[in-house]
Amino acid sequence: MTISIKEVAALAGVSTGTVSNVFNGKASVDRKLAGRVREAARVLGYEPNRAAAQLRGRPARVVAALVPDLNNPFFTNLLASLEACVRERGFDLIVASSNGSPREERERLGALLAWQPAGLIVVPCDDEFESRALPARRRVPFVVVDRVPGNFRGDAVSVDNADAGRLAAEHLTGLGHGEILVAASTLGLQNIRERCDGIAQVFGGLGLPAPPVIEVGLSFEQATERIGTFLAGGGHPTAFLALTTFATLGILTALREWNRSIPGDVSVVGFDDYSWMQAVSPPLTSIRQPVEAIGREAWERLRARIEGSGQPPSRIRLQCDLMERASTAPPNGPRRMPADAGGTAGEPAG
Amino acid sequence: MTISIKEVAALAGVSTGTVSNVFNGKASVDRKLAGRVREAARVLGYEPNRAAAQLRGRPARVVAALVPDLNNPFFTNLLASLEACVRERGFDLIVASSNGSPREERERLGALLAWQPAGLIVVPCDDEFESRALPARRRVPFVVVDRVPGNFRGDAVSVDNADAGRLAAEHLTGLGHGEILVAASTLGLQNIRERCDGIAQVFGGLGLPAPPVIEVGLSFEQATERIGTFLAGGGHPTAFLALTTFATLGILTALREWNRSIPGDVSVVGFDDYSWMQAVSPPLTSIRQPVEAIGREAWERLRARIEGSGQPPSRIRLQCDLMERASTAPPNGPRRMPADAGGTAGEPAG
DNA sequence: GTGAAAGCGCTAACAA
DNA sequence: TTGTTAGCGCTTTCAC
Numbered sequence: 001m002t003i004s005i006k007e008v009a010a011l012a013g014v015s016t017g018t019v020s021n022v023f024n025g026k027a028s029v030d031r032k033l034a035g036r037v038r039e040a041a042r043v044l045g046y047e048p049n050r051a052a053a054q055l056r057g058r059p060a061r062v063v064a065a066l067v068p069d070l071n072n073p074f075f076t077n078l079l080a081s082l083e084a085c086v087r088e089r090g091f092d093l094i095v096a097s098s099n100g101s102p103r104e105e106r107e108r109l110g111a112l113l114a115w116q117p118a119g120l121i122v123v124p125c126d127d128e129f130e131s132r133a134l135p136a137r138r139r140v141p142f143v144v145v146d147r148v149p150g151n152f153r154g155d156a157v158s159v160d161n162a163d164a165g166r167l168a169a170e171h172l173t174g175l176g177h178g179e180i181l182v183a184a185s186t187l188g189l190q191n192i193r194e195r196c197d198g199i200a201q202v203f204g205g206l207g208l209p210a211p212p213v214i215e216v217g218l219s220f221e222q223a224t225e226r227i228g229t230f231l232a233g234g235g236h237p238t239a240f241l242a243l244t245t246f247a248t249l250g251i252l253t254a255l256r257e258w259n260r261s262i263p264g265d266v267s268v269v270g271f272d273d274y275s276w277m278q279a280v281s282p283p284l285t286s287i288r289q290p291v292e293a294i295g296r297e298a299w300e301r302l303r304a305r306i307e308g309s310g311q312p313p314s315r316i317r318l319q320c321d322l323m324e325r326a327s328t329a330p331p332n333g334p335r336r337m338p339a340d341a342g343g344t345a346g347e348p349a350g
Numbered sequence: 351m352t353i354s355i356k357e358v359a360a361l362a363g364v365s366t367g368t369v370s371n372v373f374n375g376k377a378s379v380d381r382k383l384a385g386r387v388r389e390a391a392r393v394l395g396y397e398p399n400r401a402a403a404q405l406r407g408r409p410a411r412v413v414a415a416l417v418p419d420l421n422n423p424f425f426t427n428l429l430a431s432l433e434a435c436v437r438e439r440g441f442d443l444i445v446a447s448s449n450g451s452p453r454e455e456r457e458r459l460g461a462l463l464a465w466q467p468a469g470l471i472v473v474p475c476d477d478e479f480e481s482r483a484l485p486a487r488r489r490v491p492f493v494v495v496d497r498v499p500g501n502f503r504g505d506a507v508s509v510d511n512a513d514a515g516r517l518a519a520e521h522l523t524g525l526g527h528g529e530i531l532v533a534a535s536t537l538g539l540q541n542i543r544e545r546c547d548g549i550a551q552v553f554g555g556l557g558l559p560a561p562p563v564i565e566v567g568l569s570f571e572q573a574t575e576r577i578g579t580f581l582a583g584g585g586h587p588t589a590f591l592a593l594t595t596f597a598t599l600g601i602l603t604a605l606r607e608w609n610r611s612i613p614g615d616v617s618v619v620g621f622d623d624y625s626w627m628q629a630v631s632p633p634l635t636s637i638r639q640p641v642e643a644i645g646r647e648a649w650e651r652l653r654a655r656i657e658g659s660g661q662p663p664s665r666i667r668l669q670c671d672l673m674e675r676a677s678t679a680p681p682n683g684p685r686r687m688p689a690d691a692g693g694t695a696g697e698p699a700g
Numbered sequence: 701g702t703g704a705a706a707g708c709g710c711t712a713a714c715a716a
Numbered sequence: 717t718t719g720t721t722a723g724c725g726c727t728t729t730c731a732c
Contacts, residue, residue, distance in 0.1 A: 002466070002488075006723050015703045020727055030701060045487050050464040051401040052725035056708050062444075070430035073423055080420035083447055092461055094412075094444040097433055111442055114400040116352070137395045218623040252629035275570040276626040279602035354709050363717045370711055380717065402709035405724045 001282050003046045012040035021050055050092075054116065062092045063302065064112035066122040069218075070097045074245065074272055075123060078144045078145065081295025082121060089303065092117065096197060100218060109134050119302040123147055127190050134318065141305030150190045152311060155305065157297045159289050160317040163193045165198025165243075167322045168269045169285055172239050176330045177267060181237040182213040183227060183247035195243050211237075215217065216247050223250025231258045238331035239267035247271065248286070263329035273323055281327035283296075290318050353396045362390035373398055383672060400442075404466065407513060412442045413652065414462035416472040418497075419568075420447045424622055424641060425473060428495065431645025434470060439653065441468065441670065448475045450568065459484050469652040473497055478541050491655030495648050500540045503663060505655065507647045509639050510667040511541045515548025515593075517672045518619045518637055522589050526680045528619060532563040533588040533597035545593050561587075566597050573600025581608045588681035589617035597621065598636070613679035623673055632676035640668050645672065 009016045014033060021027045022037045040046075054060045063086055067075040083093050096112055098105035105125045112120065114135065120135050120142035127149040135142040136154075143155040172180055182199060184192045191325075200210035214230055216223035227240075227250045240255075242248035248270035252262075260266050262282055270277055270286035277284040297316055304311065359366045364383060371377045372387040379387075390396075404410045413436055417425040433443050446462055448455035455475050463484065470485050470492035472658040485492040486504075493505040504592055522530055532549060534542045550560035564580055568575035577590075577600045590605075592598035596618035602612075610616050612632055620636035627634040641655065647666055653662065 002725090005727095006725075016726080017704080017728075018702060021702090024727080026727090028701070033701085047460060047464055047488065049405075049466055049725055051404050051466060052708090053727070054401050054708090055399075055710085055725080056727045058708090058727065070433055071427055074424070076423070076426035076429075079426075079445075080447065083420055083445070084449075087446070087458075087461075092444060092465070093446070094442060095429075095432065095433070096437070096443070099434075108437075110397060111437075114397055115442070116399055116401060138397065161552040220629075246625075247624045249629045252626075256629070256631050256633070274626075275596075275599045276602075276624075276630070279570075279606070280597045280626070281606050283606070301366055313627055352709090355711095356709080367712085367720075368718060374711080376711090378717075383718085399709055403711070405709080405726090406711045407724060408711065508720085512715080631727090 002049075003044045004049070005046070006338065007044055008037065008040045008046045011044060013038045059306075060116050060118040061090055062094055062117045063119045064115065064116055065093060065095045066098060066108055066112060067095070067103075068098050068100045068122070068123055068125045070095075072245070073274060074289070076148075077291040078123070078295050078298075081292045082299060084301035085296055090266060100125045102126060102128065105129075106134070113138055113140060118306045119143075121145060121298050121302060124149065126188065141302055143298050143301045143305075145294060145329050147189055147191055148315065149268065153174075153314045155301045156315045157294055157301065158191060158315075158317055159294065159320050161194035162198035162201070164287050164289075164318075164320040165195035165200075166202050167198075167320060168241050169202035171285070171322055171324070171328065172241065173202060173208075175239075175267065175328060177239040178208060180211045180239040180241050181230070181235060182211050182241045182243060183216050183223070183251055184243040185218050185223075185247060186215050187213070194241055199241065211241075215251050218246060219247050220249050220253075222245050224253040225250075227251050227254035228257065229262075231255075237266065239269070239328070241269045242271045242286075245272045245274070245318045247269070248277075249262070252280075252284075264325050265347040267328040267331070269322075269328060277323075278325070284323075284324045285328040286323050287324050288321045290320070293318055294315040352399075353394045354679050355397070358387065358390045358396045361394060362387045367523060397654070399631060409656075410466050410468040411440055411466055411699075412444055412467045413469045413471065414465065414467040415445045416448060416458055416462060416470070417445070418426050418448050418450045418455075418473055418475040420445075422595070423624060424496075424639070427641040428473070428645050428648075431491055431642045432649060435646055435649035450475045452476060452478065455479075456484070463488055463490060468656045469493075471648050471652060472494060472512070474499065476538065483696070491652060493648050493651045493655075495644060497539055497541055498665065502665075504663045505651045505663045507644055507651065508541060508665075508667055509644065509670050511544035512548035512551070513667075514637050514639075514670040515545035516552050517548075517670060518591050519549040519552035519561075521635070521672055521674070521678065522591065522617065522619060523552060523558075525589075525617065525678060527589040529587045530561045530589040530591055531580070531585060532561050532591045532593060533566050533573070533601055534593040535568050535573075535597060536565050537563070542593055549591065561591075566600050568594075568596060570599050570603075573597050574603040577598075577601050577604035577605065581605075581610075587616065589619070589678070591619045592621045592636075595620075595622045598627075598634070602630075602634075612677050617678040617681070618679060619672075626674070627673075632674075635675045635678040636673050638671045638673050643668055 005016050005019045005061050009019045021029050022034045086093050096108040120140050146158050148156040148158045161294045203210050216226040223246045240251045262268050270284045273286050273288035355366050356367045359369045369387050371379050372384045436443050446458040473496045496508050497507045498506040553560050566576040573596045590601045612618050620634045623636050623638035
């Protein structure tokens with residue numbers, strides 16, 4: 001048998017209403033009575049039931065989060081940030097993954113919404129985000145994060161993707177690289193296209209054509225394979241620019257397999273900034289997304305809506321930073337020593 | 351106004367009970383009526399309210415998960431596995447992080463339990479896991495994962511830690527390493543101590559003393575600093591053995607800063623197995639934990655309990671694998687070529 | 701300051 | 717097969 005407010009009331013010799021008041025600090029309760037109630041609750045091991053509380057018109061204290069992939073550290077770091085924010089305000093977080101599938105996205109969304117959460121944070125699995133009809137119809141406040149469809153007009157927070165692309169391109173062109181290869185996950189995503197635009201802008205400003213872009217997919221294995229294929233095709237850029245973490249990983253792996261030294265033979269700019277990027281040799285120059293801030297901003301917006309803010313929906317774009325480390329250098333630069341040039345570039349290892 | 355079963359019933363011209371039956375497939379409902387109900391629900395945009403369903407004695411369809419750190423990929427991979435299992439059975443997952451603090455652990459546990467979940471999966475923040483009194487008292491089925499206190503007698507799933515240590519030690523001693531340094535997070539955790547025991551066993555069997563162990567903490571920064579200090583103290587092992595991912599990262603970073611080449615100057619065995627470990631040069635030899643299987647096993651146990659299994663509590667230990675890659679080699683072995691000895695870190699043959 | 705009682709959305713028992 | 721009704725645990729008037 002589960003212990004309810006009723007048992008506590010009985011033991012303390014008060015009414016259930018009083019017990020409720022004690023636990024919610026609403027109406028003022030006599031100190032003595034309150035003490036008795038708390039004691040009774042302790043003895044009985046009573047814990048309030050949130051489902052019941054919520055049912056009775058109490059503003060819900062849950063927020064739901066839906067991301068495309070729980071194995072992707074960018075999304076889980078986002079969740080970590082969200083979880084901290086949300087807890088701080090006494091909310092609980094319920095999470096789900098759409099596994100990159102629109103169908104699953106819709107399903108999960110339904111399940112999530114069935115908890116009548118106070119709000120919803122969602123990283124859509126694609127630019128359609130058709131399911132947005134759902135939260136909208138249910139009038140649940142929601143904010144879209146990271147993958148913001150171009151035509152979306154609600155609250156949204158993302159990174160300034162074009163600027164991120166610009167940052168990387170400027171760094172590389174500044175070093176003297178003219179022939180770079182951009183490794184995108186998929187051009188089907190608005191944020192990725194924006195990053196490409198930023199890169200093209202920089203090249204355009206220099207009177208150069210936009211660099212080629214290849215799509216390497218959304219997993220490590222696929223990315224490695226695609227970059228390998230590119231290398232096998234005789235591609236010889238002086239620098240690689242990754243637009244996602246998996247692209248970064250794929251570039252690194254393929255380059256190693258082909259015995260290309262970094263930055264001797266080729267420079268590499270990675271995307272995102274994880275500990276391992278500082279641990280490896282050479283440490284990776286990369287574009288850092290302010291994940292924690294993204295989570296905080298998303299929560300701030302959602303919180304405002306939950307509290308009934310009448311502000312018009314707004315879109316914020318956070319700045320990325322270029323973490324300059326040792327994987328980028330001028331093409332054919334000082335790091336290219338005889339020992340490295342030693343011939344085997346062109347044959348895959350093993 | 352939120353749309354309830356009542357509005358649907360009214361529009362469809364049936365009773366609420368019938369609507370409930372339609373959505374739960376319990377009693378058989380006339381096909382025509384069912385169609386009308388569904389149509390009404392669609393028109394109204396009705397979604398069932400799980401909180402209410404749960405309140406009314408319906409077996410809860412949520413499971414709660416509590417981990418020490420949402421920024422640690424081991425735990426988030428575990429959650430990813432759990433989420434997939436749980437969803438498959440129509441359960442929702444609510445997550446929380448204890449941030450490694452017993453106080454927060456207790457708090458979160460209370461919040462989680464307040465949803466009256468069908469079950470609970472917890473990775474304790476320490477070996478005390480004093481809070482276990484909570485789920486036990488509330489009679490909520492729960493299973494402890496990964497950090498299983500030595501004296502814990504309930505359902506638990508972890509890795510065979512001693513064996514993991516043995517695997518790594520055998521690999522290293524097999525290569526001819528006698529002087530190794532073990533980098534543990536903290537000896538305060540049972541699982542870490544077990545890994546050390548496994549290592550000591552192998553050395554003991556060879557008539558060698560157990561290798562020294564240093565505690566490098568639970569973060570990347572701390573680990574890097576501790577290993578750096580060790581190196582600064584003149585330590586010269588021929589191999590490093592990491593017992594956690596952060597220890598791995600710390601070893602790699604410090605070694606790079608000190609210009610020690612891998613595996614030329616020193617071999618490294620990492621812990622856990624992430625994509626980046628294959629991407630870096632040299633690819634890292636490491637101990638892989640079967641994270642996904644851990645999640646699945648945990649869920650299987652929990653599910654059995656939820657369904658009322660009377661089995662005695664059981665503890666399962668999953669096997670780890672050694673992923674043999676290029677960061678380990680015999681000490682002063684064939685890989686130590688003149689070119690490498692020159693001091694530039696991390697540019698092995700590949 | 702406290703208690704009594706209504707009712708949140710739903711399901712389950714029972715009646716029709 | 718369908719409708720009616722009594723609660724699940726809680727919050728919230730509204731008397732007192």
